[in-house]
Amino acid sequence: MIDHLICDCDGMLVDSEIIADRVMLDVLTETFPGIDFKPAVKTAFGQQTSRFLANLETKFGIAMPPDFVHTIEARVSVELARWLGPIAGVRAALEGCGLPVAVVSNSRMERARASVRWAGLDEIVGARVFSAQQVERPKPYPDVYLLAARMLAVEPARCLVVEDSVAGLTAARAGSARGGHEDHRVRGREPPSGYAQVLRETSITRIMAHMDELPALVAAGVRGDFGDVLS
Numbered sequence: 001m002i003d004h005l006i007c008d009c010d011g012m013l014v015d016s017e018i019i020a021d022r023v024m025l026d027v028l029t030e031t032f033p034g035i036d037f038k039p040a041v042k043t044a045f046g047q048q049t050s051r052f053l054a055n056l057e058t059k060f061g062i063a064m065p066p067d068f069v070h071t072i073e074a075r076v077s078v079e080l081a082r083w084l085g086p087i088a089g090v091r092a093a094l095e096g097c098g099l100p101v102a103v104v105s106n107s108r109m110e111r112a113r114a115s116v117r118w119a120g121l122d123e124i125v126g127a128r129v130f131s132a133q134q135v136e137r138p139k140p141y142p143d144v145y146l147l148a149a150r151m152l153a154v155e156p157a158r159c160l161v162v163e164d165s166v167a168g169l170t171a172a173r174a175g176s177a178r179g180g181h182e183d184h185r186v187r188g189r190e191p192p193s194g195y196a197q198v199l200r201e202t203s204i205t206r207i208m209a210h211m212d213e214l215p216a217l218v219a220a221g222v223r224g225d226f227g228d229v230l231s
Contacts, residue, residue, distance in 0.1 A: 013103065048138040140167040146175045
């Protein structure tokens with residue numbers, strides 16, 4: 001049985017990742033002219049910004065300026081305020097599920113809450129927004145999902161998680177929540193190279209091509225059709 005629906009935020013509820021990636025590339029290029037960051041930024045998919053930047057330091061042998069994460073986040077926030085919109089059909093899909101909805105994000109709390117607000121989902125989500133900023137380890141570790149379940153007073157196994165990245169699905173599974181995946185091609189953004197194969201290797205079996213498929217998926221979970229299968 002399923003008691004609660006938990007959704008990722010960036011790329012899942014709001015079409016933010018393409019905006020954030022563009023800003024990331026712009027700021028990195030301005031700061032380190034001469035380095036081609038385009039291939040690396042394509043791998044930022046689903047990663048926490050601080051960890052992604054730390055990986056870039058190792059990869060390129062560079063040192064990020066002080067407070068560089070905050071510099072990027074500030075620029076991203078400005079652009080999101082200008083251009084961010086909800087994923088097509090997301091409000092109707094969430095309303096059609098008939099379950100309480102929470103948001104779990106690797107983004108900072110301020111950005112996650114702002115994204116929910118900009119997407120017009122405040123009434124649906126309310127205060128049920130959780131950020132990796134609240135825990136020691138971000139996705140793909142399960143910490144933020146376990147925090148959400150604890151704060152929601154619900155068993156993790158009775159939560160259905162909808163994610164758009166392997167890191168997020170890995171986190172949900174590690175926390176023993178049931179998971180589904182949304183295909184990025186719905187929004188015209190191709191998944192990273194080899195992404196479909198990675199999903200197959202992790203035994204992901206429930207992949208939505210569009211948000212309007214979500215109510216039926218949730219209904220199946222509520223009926224108990226998932227059994228003990230976690231994906």
